[in-house]
Amino acid sequence: CPSSPKHPSTPSEKCGVLNVTKITENGKKVRKNWTSSWTVLQGSSLLFAKGQGASTSWKFGSNQSKPEFTVDLRGGAVDWASKDKSSKKHVIELKTRQGTELLIQSEIDSVINDWYRALTETISTHAWE
Ligand code: I3S
Secondary structure (H helix, E strand, O other), X not given: OOXXXXXXXXXXXXXXXXXXXXXXXXXXXXXXXXXEEEEEEXXXXXXXEEOOHHHHHHHHHOOOOOOOEEEEOOOOEEEEXXXXXXXXXXXXXXXXXXXXXXXXXXXXXXXXXXXXXXXXXXXXXXXXX
Protein backbone atom coordinates (compact mmCIF):
# COMPACT_ATOMS: atom_id res chain seq x y z
CA CYS A 1 0.00 0.00 0.00
CA PRO A 2 1.20 3.54 -0.64
CA SER A 3 1.59 5.96 2.28
CA SER A 4 -0.88 8.77 2.76
CA PRO A 5 0.17 12.42 2.39
CA LYS A 6 -0.64 12.98 6.06
CA HIS A 7 1.79 10.37 7.36
CA PRO A 8 4.31 9.90 4.56
CA SER A 9 6.81 8.08 6.78
CA THR A 10 4.35 5.53 8.14
CA PRO A 11 3.79 2.61 5.81
CA SER A 12 0.18 1.56 5.64
CA GLU A 13 -0.70 -1.91 6.80
CA LYS A 14 -3.68 -2.49 4.63
CA CYS A 15 -5.54 -0.86 1.79
CA GLY A 16 -8.31 -1.59 -0.64
CA VAL A 17 -11.71 -0.62 -1.94
CA LEU A 18 -14.65 -0.86 0.43
CA ASN A 19 -18.21 0.38 0.49
CA VAL A 20 -18.62 2.80 3.37
CA THR A 21 -21.32 4.88 5.00
CA LYS A 22 -21.54 6.84 8.20
CA ILE A 23 -24.64 6.18 10.25
CA THR A 24 -23.83 8.36 13.25
CA GLU A 25 -21.62 11.42 13.53
CA ASN A 26 -20.60 12.84 16.92
CA GLY A 27 -23.41 10.85 18.50
CA LYS A 28 -26.10 12.05 16.08
CA LYS A 29 -27.78 9.82 13.53
CA VAL A 30 -27.04 10.79 9.93
CA ARG A 31 -28.56 9.63 6.68
CA LYS A 32 -26.84 6.68 5.03
CA ASN A 33 -24.81 7.45 1.96
CA TRP A 34 -22.99 4.36 0.69
CA THR A 35 -19.90 5.23 -1.32
CA SER A 36 -17.06 3.21 -2.71
CA SER A 37 -13.90 4.40 -0.99
CA TRP A 38 -10.23 3.69 -1.23
CA THR A 39 -9.55 2.69 2.38
CA VAL A 40 -6.17 2.69 4.12
CA LEU A 41 -5.29 1.36 7.56
CA GLN A 42 -2.23 3.14 8.89
CA GLY A 43 -1.19 2.81 12.51
CA SER A 44 -4.30 3.49 14.55
CA SER A 45 -5.94 5.53 11.78
CA LEU A 46 -8.35 4.45 9.12
CA LEU A 47 -8.40 6.77 6.11
CA PHE A 48 -11.01 6.97 3.40
CA ALA A 49 -10.59 8.59 0.02
CA LYS A 50 -13.73 8.94 -2.00
CA GLY A 51 -13.28 8.14 -5.62
CA GLN A 52 -13.48 5.58 -8.32
CA GLY A 53 -12.16 2.77 -6.21
CA ALA A 54 -8.85 1.20 -7.18
CA SER A 55 -7.83 3.91 -9.63
CA THR A 56 -7.49 6.32 -6.70
CA SER A 57 -4.77 4.27 -5.08
CA TRP A 58 -1.76 5.62 -6.94
CA LYS A 59 -2.67 9.22 -6.10
CA PHE A 60 -2.61 8.52 -2.40
CA GLY A 61 1.17 8.42 -2.27
CA SER A 62 1.55 11.79 -3.93
CA ASN A 63 -0.21 14.90 -2.69
CA GLN A 64 -3.01 14.70 -5.20
CA SER A 65 -5.66 13.14 -3.10
CA LYS A 66 -6.49 14.04 0.48
CA PRO A 67 -8.39 11.56 2.56
CA GLU A 68 -12.09 12.34 2.58
CA PHE A 69 -12.13 11.52 6.25
CA THR A 70 -10.04 9.83 8.87
CA VAL A 71 -11.15 7.71 11.78
CA ASP A 72 -9.16 7.27 14.99
CA LEU A 73 -9.46 3.62 15.96
CA ARG A 74 -8.05 4.00 19.49
CA GLY A 75 -10.76 3.18 21.99
CA GLY A 76 -13.13 2.16 19.21
CA ALA A 77 -15.12 -1.02 18.73
CA VAL A 78 -15.68 -3.26 15.76
CA ASP A 79 -18.28 -5.95 15.26
CA TRP A 80 -20.37 -7.56 12.56
CA ALA A 81 -23.43 -5.40 11.96
CA SER A 82 -26.77 -6.85 12.93
CA LYS A 83 -29.39 -7.39 10.21
CA ASP A 84 -31.34 -4.29 11.20
CA LYS A 85 -28.36 -2.05 10.42
CA SER A 86 -28.23 -2.98 6.74
CA SER A 87 -29.77 -5.32 4.22
CA LYS A 88 -26.36 -5.86 2.68
CA LYS A 89 -24.17 -8.91 3.24
CA HIS A 90 -20.78 -8.82 5.00
CA VAL A 91 -21.20 -5.56 6.90
CA ILE A 92 -18.85 -4.42 9.67
CA GLU A 93 -19.97 -1.85 12.20
CA LEU A 94 -17.24 0.43 13.49
CA LYS A 95 -17.80 2.71 16.48
CA THR A 96 -15.28 5.33 17.45
CA ARG A 97 -14.70 6.85 20.86
CA GLN A 98 -15.70 10.19 19.34
CA GLY A 99 -19.21 8.91 18.69
CA THR A 100 -19.02 8.21 14.99
CA GLU A 101 -20.45 4.96 13.66
CA LEU A 102 -19.59 3.62 10.25
CA LEU A 103 -20.70 0.65 8.23
CA ILE A 104 -18.06 -0.97 6.06
CA GLN A 105 -18.96 -3.54 3.45
CA SER A 106 -17.55 -5.64 0.65
CA GLU A 107 -19.31 -8.16 -1.58
CA ILE A 108 -16.24 -10.38 -1.30
CA ASP A 109 -16.27 -12.24 1.98
CA SER A 110 -12.52 -12.95 2.08
CA VAL A 111 -11.92 -9.22 1.70
CA ILE A 112 -14.26 -8.22 4.50
CA ASN A 113 -12.95 -11.01 6.75
CA ASP A 114 -9.40 -9.67 6.31
CA TRP A 115 -10.55 -6.18 7.21
CA TYR A 116 -12.44 -7.46 10.22
CA ARG A 117 -9.28 -9.17 11.45
CA ALA A 118 -7.09 -6.13 10.75
CA LEU A 119 -9.44 -3.69 12.48
CA THR A 120 -9.89 -5.96 15.50
CA GLU A 121 -6.12 -6.36 15.83
CA THR A 122 -5.52 -2.63 15.47
CA ILE A 123 -8.08 -1.75 18.13
CA SER A 124 -6.65 -4.24 20.61
CA THR A 125 -3.04 -3.22 19.86
CA HIS A 126 -3.72 0.49 20.39
CA ALA A 127 -6.26 0.11 23.19
CA TRP A 128 -4.10 1.59 25.94
CA GLU A 129 -2.53 4.54 24.16
O1 I3S B 1 -31.12 1.69 6.79
P1 I3S B 1 -31.89 2.19 5.59
O2 I3S B 1 -32.46 3.55 5.78
O3 I3S B 1 -32.88 1.20 5.06
O4 I3S B 1 -30.77 2.41 4.49
C1 I3S B 1 -30.96 2.40 3.11
C2 I3S B 1 -31.13 3.81 2.61
O5 I3S B 1 -30.12 4.66 3.09
C3 I3S B 1 -31.11 3.84 1.09
O6 I3S B 1 -31.11 5.17 0.63
P2 I3S B 1 -32.32 6.20 0.68
O7 I3S B 1 -33.46 5.55 1.37
O8 I3S B 1 -31.73 7.32 1.49
O9 I3S B 1 -32.62 6.60 -0.72
C4 I3S B 1 -29.85 3.19 0.53
O10 I3S B 1 -29.88 3.23 -0.87
C5 I3S B 1 -29.72 1.78 1.02
O11 I3S B 1 -28.54 1.23 0.51
C6 I3S B 1 -29.75 1.72 2.53
O12 I3S B 1 -29.83 0.42 3.04
P3 I3S B 1 -28.78 -0.76 3.11
O13 I3S B 1 -29.61 -1.88 3.66
O14 I3S B 1 -28.30 -0.99 1.73
O15 I3S B 1 -27.68 -0.43 4.06
